[in-house]
Amino acid sequence: MFLSVARAGTLSAAARLLHVDQSTISRRLAAFETAAGARLFDRTPDGYALSAAGEAVRSRVEELESQALAIERQLLGQDARPTGPVRLAASDSFAAWFVVPQLGSLHQLYPGIRVELVTGNQNVNLARREADISLRLTKPKEPNLVARRLGVAAWGVYASASYLARHGKPSMRGRLRGHRVVGLDPELRGTVGARWLAEKGNLGEVALTCNTLISQAAAVVAGIGLGPLPCVFGDREAALERALPRPIGEHELWLVVHPDVRHSARVRAVMDYLTQLVVAQAPLLSGSGNAKLRR
Numbered sequence: 395m396f397l398s399v400a401r402a403g404t405l406s407a408a409a410r411l412l413h414v415d416q417s418t419i420s421r422r423l424a425a426f427e428t429a430a431g432a433r434l435f436d437r438t439p440d441g442y443a444l445s446a447a448g449e450a451v452r453s454r455v456e457e458l459e460s461q462a463l464a465i466e467r468q469l470l471g472q473d474a475r476p477t478g479p480v481r482l483a484a485s486d487s488f489a490a491w492f493v494v495p496q497l498g499s500l501h502q503l504y505p506g507i508r509v510e511l512v513t514g515n516q517n518v519n520l521a522r523r524e525a526d527i528s529l530r531l532t533k534p535k536e537p538n539l540v541a542r543r544l545g546v547a548a549w550g551v552y553a554s555a556s557y558l559a560r561h562g563k564p565s566m567r568g569r570l571r572g573h574r575v576v577g578l579d580p581e582l583r584g585t586v587g588a589r590w591l592a593e594k595g596n597l598g599e600v601a602l603t604c605n606t607l608i609s610q611a612a613a614v615v616a617g618i619g620l621g622p623l624p625c626v627f628g629d630r631e632a633a634l635e636r637a638l639p640r641p642i643g644e645h646e647l648w649l650v651v652h653p654d655v656r657h658s659a660r661v662r663a664v665m666d667y668l669t670q671l672v673v674a675q676a677p678l679l680s681g682s683g684n685a686k687l688r689r
Contacts, residue, residue, distance in 0.1 A: 395408065395412065395422050395423060395426075396423065396426060396455055397452075397455055398411050398412055399435065399442050400435075400448065403440070403442060403443070404441040405419050405420055405441075405442065423435065430447075432445075432447040433447060433448075434448035434451070460521075466523060475506070475659050475660070476504050476506060476507055476660045476662075476663040477504075477506030477507060477660060478506070478507065478508065479507075479660075480509055480510065480527065480660050480661055480664045481512055481523070481526045481527070482509055482510070482511055482512065482525060482526070482527050482529070483511075483512040483513070483514075483518040483524070483528040483529065484512075484528070484529040485513065485607075486513045486514065486515065486606060486607070487607035487611070487624065488529065488531075488624075488626075489511055490513075491627045492675070492679075493529070493668075494511070497509055500667050503663075503667065504660070504663050504664075506660075507663060507664065509664065512525050515581065517530060517534075520539060520650065520652040521538070526652070527650070527651050527661060527668070528651070529647065529648070529649060529650075529668070530647075530648045530650055531547065531645040531647060531648070532645070532646065532648065533646065533648055534648065538652075539653070540650070540651050540652070540653050541650045542649045543646060543647070543648055544647045544649050544668070544672040544673075545646075545647050545672050545673070545680070546645065546646055546647060546679065547624055547625070547626060547644060547645045547647050547679050547680075548624070548625045548641040548643070548682075549585075549586040549587050549622050549624055549625060549642050549643055549644065549645075549681075550622070550623065550628050550629070550636050550640075550641050550681055551564075551620060551621065551622050551636065551642060552614055552621065552623050552628040552634045552635065553614060553617075553619070553621075553635060553637040554614065554615055554616070554617040554633050554634060555633065555634075555635060557574075557618075557620060558637065561573055561574070563637050563638075564620070564637055570620075571598055573598035573599070573620055574598060574599050574600075574601040574618065574619035574620070575591070575598050575599065575600050575601060575619050575620060576602050576603075576604065576610055576613045576614050576618055576619040576620070577591055577600045577604075578591065578603060578604060578605075578607075578610060578621075578622075579603050579605035582605065582606075585607075586642065586643040586644060586645055587607075587621070587622030587623065590622055599619075601618050601619040602618055607627075610623070611628075611631075614634065615633045615634060622642060625641060625678065625679065625681035626675075626678055629678060629681065629683070640681075641680075641681040644680065644681075647679070649665060649668060649669065651665060
């Protein structure tokens with residue numbers, strides 16, 4: 395709790411991280427300070443800031459945290475039964491469009507495993523047990539993680555049938571003049587779609603920008619404009635058609651795990667399931683299995 399408040403800066407943010415009541419953290423911190431005989435935080439209008447005493451002990455407390463997490467990972471790694479919780483991290487959109495629809499069959503194979511899905515666009519810290527497994531779109535740079543390249547996730551440019559009926563399709567060269575575009579916020583500048591839009595010097599009118607792919611997909615489905623989307627969504631969405639016939643690029647898809655937990659039976663079961671799933675769904679993920687294009 396001390397470290398959560400130090401990192402988050404407020405009791406409310408720390409409470410959300412730890413899934414406890416704000417009042418519980420307040421009581422525990424007060425008891426900690428009383429037992430220590432020192433004020434560890436300065437209470438300010440903007441939140442909680444470490445006092446000199448708090449700063450002096452922070453590194454020691456982080457050492458305790460690292461040791462406790464290492465014990466947790468070691469014990470999890472020795473677990474021989476495919477039962478219990480497995481925390482799986484993925485981006486919001488990939489989780490909604492690919493992972494979640496497949497979890498029913500995972501539960502049928504391993505009814506004792508409870509997947510705890512952690513979604514967001516930022517990479518989780520596996521050493522801190524923020525997740526056991528992470529599905530990422532880039533190869534991890536952390537040297538102490540185990541990573542396996544599963545395949546690729548392609549993107550295409552899509553539009554609703556109603557939009558195409560009004561505006562037609564862009565030229566084969568991807569020139570978008572005369573078209574309305576659903577763009578992406580700078581938060582998503584690392585995606586294939588954002589890079590493709592940035593490279594086009596002859597973009598059409600930007601009708602809307604979104605900071606999540608889920609909201610962008612909803613805007614394209616609604617006919618607000620055309621826009622780049624992952625093929626795993628666009629090719630399966632009945633309301634959409636490819637505005638350009640070929641994918642515009644692809645991300646790599648990586649399965650990442652901390653070495654201390656990869657031999658846990660339940661973690662291994664989920665890793666193997668995800669690996670087999672990506673292989674089986676490779677045509678959809680790569681944009682080569684679009685039945686609407688083949689017809």
